[in-house]
Amino acid sequence: MPFDFGALRRYPDVEGQGLEASDAADRLLLDVAAERASSTAPQPAPDEIVVVDDAYGAIALAAAERFGATAARPIRVHQDLVTGERALAANAERLALGDEVVSMPLAPELVAGARLVLVRLPRSLDRLDELSELVAGHAASEVVIVAAGRLKHMTPAMNEVLGRHFGRVDVSLARQKSRALTASEARPAARASHPGWPRRQRHEAEGLEVVAHGGVFAGTGIDIGTRFLLRQLGEAVPDATRAVDLACGTGIVAAGLASARPGIVVVATDRSAAAVASARLTAEANGVADRVEAKQADGLEHFADASERLIVLNPPFHSESAISTGIAAHLFADAGRVLAPGGELWCVWNSHLRYRPLLERTVGPTRQIARNPKFTITASVRAA
Incomplete structure (x- = not known):
């Protein structure tokens, strides 16, 4: 049959x-x-x-x-x-x-x-x-x-x-x-006669080395949205001792945060096994593997409600071959659930997607941190 x-x-x-x-x-x-x-x-x-x-x-x-x-x-x-x-x-x-x-x-x-x-x-x-x-x-x-x-x-x-x-x-x-x-x-x-996997690349401007398995977003590069976000993260809940890199990709944000803040621990999560493996290697390459934990998960499913003070996100807008803002909506809602009262979601997004009203509804009051011709960075605060 x-x-x-x-x-x-x-x-x-x-x-x-x-x-x-x-x-x-x-x-x-x-x-x-x-x-x-x-x-x-x-x-x-x-x-x-x-x-x-x-x-x-x-x-x-x-x-x-x-x-x-x-x-x-x-x-x-x-x-x-x-x-x-x-x-x-x-x-x-x-x-x-x-x-x-x-x-x-x-x-x-x-x-x-x-x-x-x-x-x-x-x-x-x-x-x-x-x-x-x-x-x-x-x-x-x-x-x-x-x-x-x-x-x-x-x-x-x-x-x-x-x-x-x-x-x-x-x-x-x-x-x-x-x-x-x-x-x-x-x-x-x-x-x-051909470079093997995983591959790595040093980015002097950011002071980071990126390690990537095949198929992970941006490979060993740093996409321009993430590059823009990295320059602003010094203001993100500066006294936080723990942060979450949601949809972490190769773990650039996690490694960047851990490198810039010796007292912080970062949990990096992604649905992709290749991304999580890359994030672990990126943390090792930058000497912060002891303070970066990479986990494969569907969003923040393993995090308790109202448990985190800082979540950082560069949301994907592709699901396989389809372009969809539904992925971002799912991640925003997850962040709203997991943020502690007064905690903040720092997010970079393509400005034409106009995510701010959605962030206001699903997370809380949202302020613009920075904007350039292509990207917007916002911080959304979970209300008490």
Whole structure:
């Protein structure tokens, strides 16, 4: 019986009319993978199959059913977002496939011995490069990557990235506005002629070194909004002994605060595993790892109500390929819950987004700290 994609849900991510937990690219990837596996002798066993960046579990669970995964031989899975990992777990329980998949960190153990790696193509070429490097260097010598995405998000540069680490890249015919790439003939020595991951860059003007895994916002750079914010943070609750870097990315704000204030402890949080790993490395590179704690979390879910005096935020406005202010609204509401009376949310945002009324409603009285032609920095105070 065909796998029931309609039974999948996006929860705990946003759900609603027109928001599906799988799409045509997932189904194309699975069909190309099955065709490739059937032509391979011997066929890959379930525990020789790895799934990476599957949004809500459609690829992993359909593959588990199609390739006969068991509790003893589960399919290994890595998803960057904690919400995706939770959606997979919930969908697996709903479909009685919970023991047939196992979530793992992005590390050599994830791909060790793998002969078939199924990847939902990331939009970030750096993310694809890091994944390809990992697979080529640590999977079985005969490993094959099958990666798929929507045509509107694919570029010829993806073929070039795969070609750095694999001797052959095949391109499928388009189907339902999707396409698959198949990479084979791994070249594990490619790293010798190409910078490996994670990468690092020193920024003398800020006195900071940034370390980044592939796909994290701004990479080893410092985006102009964060750069603007860093210059203003000296005024942010100057007697605070603890701060939160919400949606921390590579941890630049956390490292900057900890470097500038020897008496402060900073907790950095992000949904992305790659971001949290980067934030830890950035803290280490700047000598403040003892005062910066990086945690993967959905917003401030692990923080108690009215518990923090200072939260700093450069809110993202992309959710995968979609532009959405809903992410910022969620983070503002979380900050309003967690701030102690009199505590402050310091936020930098693109001025055209006009977040101030939303900040006033969800956090409290909001004052402008600084503004330039592109960005606004505000401080919102939680009322007593």
